[in-house]
Amino acid sequence: MSDARRVLTQAAALVALSVLVGAAVHFPLVGRFARGEFRETFFQASDYPGVRLITLEEAEDIWRTQTAVFIDARRGGLYSEGHVPRSLSLPADESARTLPSLVMALARVGTVVVYCEGGDCQSSLALAKRLHEAGCRDVRVFTGGWEEWRAAGLPEEKSGAPE
Amino acid sequence: MLRNKGVRLAFRLVLGGLFVYAGAVKVLEPLAFAQNVRNYQLVGQSLSFVAAIILPWLEILAGLALILGVWTRGAALVVTGLLVFFIVLTAVTMARGLDVDCGCFGSLSRKSGWSVVLEDLGMLALGLALLIAPKKR
Numbered sequence: 127m128s129d130a131r132r133v134l135t136q137a138a139a140l141v142a143l144s145v146l147v148g149a150a151v152h153f154p155l156v157g158r159f160a161r162g163e164f165r166e167t168f169f170q171a172s173d174y175p176g177v178r179l180i181t182l183e184e185a186e187d188i189w190r191t192q193t194a195v196f197i198d199a200r201r202g203g204l205y206s207e208g209h210v211p212r213s214l215s216l217p218a219d220e221s222a223r224t225l226p227s228l229v230m231a232l233a234r235v236g237t238v239v240v241y242c243e244g245g246d247c248q249s250s251l252a253l254a255k256r257l258h259e260a261g262c263r264d265v266r267v268f269t270g271g272w273e274e275w276r277a278a279g280l281p282e283e284k285s286g287a288p289e
Numbered sequence: 290m291l292r293n294k295g296v297r298l299a300f301r302l303v304l305g306g307l308f309v310y311a312g313a314v315k316v317l318e319p320l321a322f323a324q325n326v327r328n329y330q331l332v333g334q335s336l337s338f339v340a341a342i343i344l345p346w347l348e349i350l351a352g353l354a355l356i357l358g359v360w361t362r363g364a365a366l367v368v369t370g371l372l373v374f375f376i377v378l379t380a381v382t383m384a385r386g387l388d389v390d391c392g393c394f395g396s397l398s399r400k401s402g403w404s405v406v407l408e409d410l411g412m413l414a415l416g417l418a419l420l421i422a423p424k425k426r
Contacts, residue, residue: 133420136363137370140354144347152319152342164338168324 177254178266182278185239185268189280194237194264197257199249200272206285210241210275213283218242218249218256232257237264244271297422301355304415308352308368311394315345325392329382347371355419362420369416376409 149156158164180188188194189210196213198205205215216228232238238257242250254265268275276282315322323341327334347367354364379391382401391401393408 133362133366136354136360137366140350140360140363140367141347143350144343147350148342148346151316151346155319156342159335159338164320164323165334168320168327168338 176258176263176265177251179269180239180266182268182270182274184266185241185270185275186278186280188237188239188266194239194266195232195235197232197238197240197253198272199240199242199253204243204272208276208282208284209272211281211283213241216253218253232262237266238262239266239268241268241271241275244269244273244275292422297419298358300415300419301358301361304368304412304419305352305355305364307412308348309356310352312345312348312350312352314394315341315392316349319345322392328392329378330385331378331381362422365416365419369413369420372409372413372416376406376413379405379409 189196189212192212196210198209198213198215199218200209200215201217202215205213205217209215214228238254240250240254240257242253250267250269250271254267258265319341322345323337326332326340326344327337332340348371351364351367351371354360355368375393379401383403391405393405
């Protein structure tokens with residue numbers, strides 16, 4: 127084998143090995159990607175400057191004192207099955223269409239708390255970032271989401287708009 | 290100078306070490322790195338993800354090969370290729386006026402800019418030296 131060819135073969139082998147090792151090591155992530163995750167955003171709080179992540183306690187406190195508007199970023203169907211009382215439904219994937227009109231109203235409200243299903247759901251962060259970019263100055267993400275809210279036995283509301 | 294075994298070894302260890310380190314910090318936080326790639330606004334979400342899965346390992350494996358002295362020139366080719374890509378990417382990013390974290394060394398990264406280009410050029414010199422170095426006897 128010529129010298130140049132050997133060097134190229136080695137380089138190609140390194141690339142192929144990287145693909146294999148990367149796919150093997152990050153197998154769970156690759157699986158999640160294959161199932162449709164990460165198409166909207168990669169979860170990383172540090173990539174959302176100006177957006178604060180809050181815990182269940184903080185969310186509950188804000189909700190009880192009614193000092194913020196809660197926004198449910200999940201799909202409409204899930205929202206009707208049960209949501210945080212007095213929350214608005216703004217599915218993250220539809221927000222591009224509905225956002226402009228809402229932001230005007232939300233910007234005046236002050237604090238906005240966004241949540242989605244929980245676990246490491248991405249839509250609340252994606253929506254929070256969009257809200258922040260659109261002009262909402264105080265956007266918080268309740269990362270525990272609906273799952274945590276429900277598990278804590280906090281009040282819930284079913285279907286329809288709250289007001 | 291490049292015939293000097295000690296110099297070659299030093300080049301290999303420095304360059305290989307830097308690449309292994311750069312790859313390792315990215316492997317630890319694949320999604321953060323994926324977001325980093327995405328921030329360059331060059332490729333979409335899916336390609337950013339794929340790059341975040343493969344690229345760190347390419348850095349690690351090429352770096353390891355350099356350190357161990359296995360497939361040295363193939364690894365040097367990979368490393369120089371990556372560095373040329375990084376330099377072009379950084380230049381394009383600056384030209385577009387994007388404020389992007391370079392993503393070079395995970396959380397130790399800083400804003401993409403001239404210092405990154407200089408650093409990459411330094412590493413590129415080492416990589417090229419190893420790539421074109423006369424064959425071991």
